[in-house]
């Protein structure tokens with residue numbers, strides 16, 4: 262099948278992109294890396310969009326160091342996140358996630374902002390945002406706003422982004438000394454979306470556990486987090502399996518996903534303690 | 539609707555080192571543009587949703603899925619396809635290794651496979667076989683069973699690193 266688009270315009274800068282979105286009468290669609298959107302257009306899952314191509318807005322790309330946080334531009338590509346020294350030093354979870362995302366050619370164009378706005382519950386970056394307690398920065402026609410990651414993902418492929426808004430950046434807290442960030446997932450083949458994935462961040466203030474591919478959004482496993490804070494790994498595994506409600510589909514049954522989630526938590530804890538690589 | 543959004547876009551780019559100017563429909567992806575407008579039929583359109591890798595080409599120095607980029611986005615781009623890479627002799631050693639190792643049968647996957655493999659080889663060194671497999675994991679081959687492809691890529695990595703003289707890998 263061939264893609265159908267209503268029209269195309271390339272934005273020169275953020276304010277131009279905002280103008281273009283505003284003039285599209287509600288059918289505007291931001292085009293970033295295109296690695297989800299153009300696939301959907303080719304399959305005619307998305308038709309008639311007025312494409313606002315933001316892929317060349319250099320102001321939305323790159324990683325910068327702030328006092329206690331890193332600011333990651335929405336257009337920073339997966340391949341750039343994987344190689345960025347600031348990310349590797351201060352948010353290693355994201356570099357780890359990149360190795361699990363798709364294949365080199367897709368990582369060369371896909372952007373972190375696109376992955377978050379797309380909000381696929383099987384994607385790695387959305388779950389990482391929850392585990393890192395990230396803040397998402399959004400530009401709208403009425404100015405800027407910021408949303409906590411947990412409030413950003415609303416449903417399957419649905420976020421708190423309005424039609425006339427653009428995700429501009431993410432801020433993540435810098436890892437403290439001794440903090441561990443771990444990603445564990447099971448996928449059938451390299452580059453496939455995971456059947457289940459789990460992020461664990463162990464900070465002095467507590468444990469953060471998020472999961473991907475276990476529901477319509479990425480989720481934080483609050484009960485498991487509380488039990489990990491108390492040092493009760495066995496209890497956390499039981500609590501985790503009880504608090505998620507994964508789907509059954511052609512890839513895996515709900516029971517299998519629940520089982521795997523517990524195993525991934527044990528592996529993540531062992532990896533965070535340095536017991537396994 | 540509004541005229542700010544065009545349904546045809548003018549692009550100026552270079553393809554295989556040659557300047558190209560074209561007016562393209564906005565829904566057209568890069569592979570259809572290369573094949574239908576420029577007659578460059580080396581890169582293939584197969585799944586058209588990013589899964590198979592048959593459309594892998596080089597844009598601005600990086601491998602990309604030609605089916606997941608719009609021709610309208612090509613303004614100013616530097617595009618290389620298998621035709622240009624062949625004519626410039628820049629991957630001659632890799633192509634010869636593919637032939638020597640029987641790393642292609644029907645050849646459908648080969649243009650994309652070569653672009654993906656060259657991107658790994660260009661990073662230098664001699665990658666482990668698992669790293670070669672990982673890098674090529676987004677390029678499907680329905681004929682060879684991959685083993686011969688990995689052999690060919692490994693051979694060239696060793697040749698380029700000066701570890702072997704001919705196409706033969708030391709046992």
Ligand SMILES: Cc1cc2nc3c(=O)[nH]c(=O)nc-3n(C[C@H](O)[C@H](O)[C@H](O)COP(=O)(O)OP(=O)(O)OC[C@H]3O[C@@H](n4cnc5c(N)ncnc54)[C@H](O)[C@@H]3O)c2cc1C
Nearest residue numbers: 293294295296297298363371372375376378384385428588
């Ligand atoms: C074969 C294949 C395998 C893949 N495997 C994985 C995988 O294993 N894990 C994974 O996480 N991902 C995977 N992906 C998806 C990939 O990571 C995409 O890059 C990502 O989902 C979308 O990013 P993009 O920049 O390409 O966005 P686009 O495709 O350009 O856009 C996606 C959506 O987000 C919107 N959007 C994009 N940027 C913004 C913004 N700044 N503000 C507002 N809205 C915006 C668009 O309007 C669109 O609706 C895979 C993709 C393919 C084709």
Ligand code: FES
Nearest residue numbers: 584586588591605
């Ligand atoms: S045709 Fe592009 S990946 Fe299959």
Ligand code: FES
Nearest residue numbers: 643645679680681
């Ligand atoms: S040689 Fe036939 S698909 Fe690879």
